[in-house]
Amino acid sequence: MRDPQFWKEDGLVPKLLSPASLLWRAGACIRTKTTTPRHPGCPVFCVGNFTVGGAGKTPTAVTLFDLLTAMGRNPHFVSRGYGGSITGPHRVDPSRDTASQVGDEPLLLAQHGPAWISRERFLGAEMARDAGADAIILDDGLQNPSIIKDCSFAVIDSNYGIGNGRVMPAGPMREPLISGLAKVRAIILIGDATPSFITNLPASVPVLRAHIAPVNGTDFAGKKVMAFAGIGRPQKFYDTLASVGAEIVATQDFDDHHAFNADELSALQIKSAGLGAQLVTTQKDLMRLPSGSRSGINSLDIRLAFDAPDQLAQIVKTVLADG
Incomplete structure (x- = not known):
């Protein structure tokens, strides 16, 4: 599926679809209210975004893995396993598993470190912890209410931003911006552009600049x-x-x-x-x-390079110290 053109514009079609957006938001609200979040017992770092589509979450998760490893931690990735047939919890084996079984992103993450897939994220995090993880990197779980996160990052493509800012299906947003901002410790903005909404962010939400670096x-x-x-x-x-x-x-x-x-x-x-x-x-x-x-x-092959890597490191150190 490609992002429809009207997701980038606040024209007639998004306005006509606004009632459907209310249904989407109502469904998310019901899910949150009927779910009891649990914590796996080790720090959980969530890498997500506000919109559907690619933003750079996978290279961000890998960078976070490398940083935590350098700090002496044993992080494991936990992903839903989108596109795969295995429901999990299952530890990804890159030498045997295929993308049709576990999803392409978990398979790629498993080339960097221990990776788990689980439709029930908390169960995956629990299995990772029992296998020796002392930090969890939750891939694309910002809107998942089942697991308590210690630190969440929203990854944003600077050229795309948040599109027209409307919630699906009227726009690309998974949730309203205001509720998304309340969940995150920082925004990771990938690219050189500056979306208009960035200039109006509260001071409590720092913006970490980064760019894609070909390897x-x-x-x-x-x-x-x-x-x-x-x-x-x-x-x-x-x-x-x-x-x-x-x-x-x-x-x-x-x-x-x-x-x-x-x-x-x-x-x-x-x-x-x-x-x-x-x-x-x-x-x-x-x-x-x-x-x-x-x-x-x-x-x-690519990696994520932060303009000021010490900013990310300081946030991670603070979370680990608090946990």
Whole structure:
């Protein structure tokens, strides 16, 4: 699914859909009031966002994992496992599990550290704790009321911001901005732009600036590439690829979390060969490719770089000290 254009504008369609947004909000409210949140007994750091779609949560979670590890902690990732068939709790094994079983994001996270999937987040956190975790990184759980968080970060794509600011389906918001802000310790703003809502934030919500840094960009500099992606906002990937000096001769968009098949990949390989270009995709998409069809397909690997990394470190240290 692609974000509809009207999510970026506050025109007629969003206004007509506003009553449906009230139903969405009512459902979320009922869920919160009927759920008793529990704490797993070790610090829980939540990486989420206010909107649907890609914002940069996965590289943020990895950065947080590296930071906690450097501080002597044994963090584990806990994710819902969106797109996977296993309900969990289940510890992800990147050598055996597939994206169709556990989801692409948990599979990618498991390449960095211990990762669990669980439809019931608290049960996943509990299992992680019992397996030795002394810190939990909750992937995309900001709106999940079942688990008590010690610190929540909202990750925002600076170019997209919060769209038209309306709640689904009238806009991309998962909840009203005011309720989302009440949940977070800080906003992590990825990119160079400054969305208008940022200038009106309360002083109690700091904004940590960060940007996407390609890890293997030199592999594609000056080379012809055909890029394809099945993520929420593929243009971000294409822009990053272009920024390292790749000559993008063609692109192909797929739906977010698209399950690729061998025929699709064969068609991509034939087209790229005809263009004299190498096939490049994202790290997440690579997780979803059939293992027997990955030959000749590379990924642009990325990491998150904070403009002032000490800000994040100080927040984490404070949370650990309080816990």
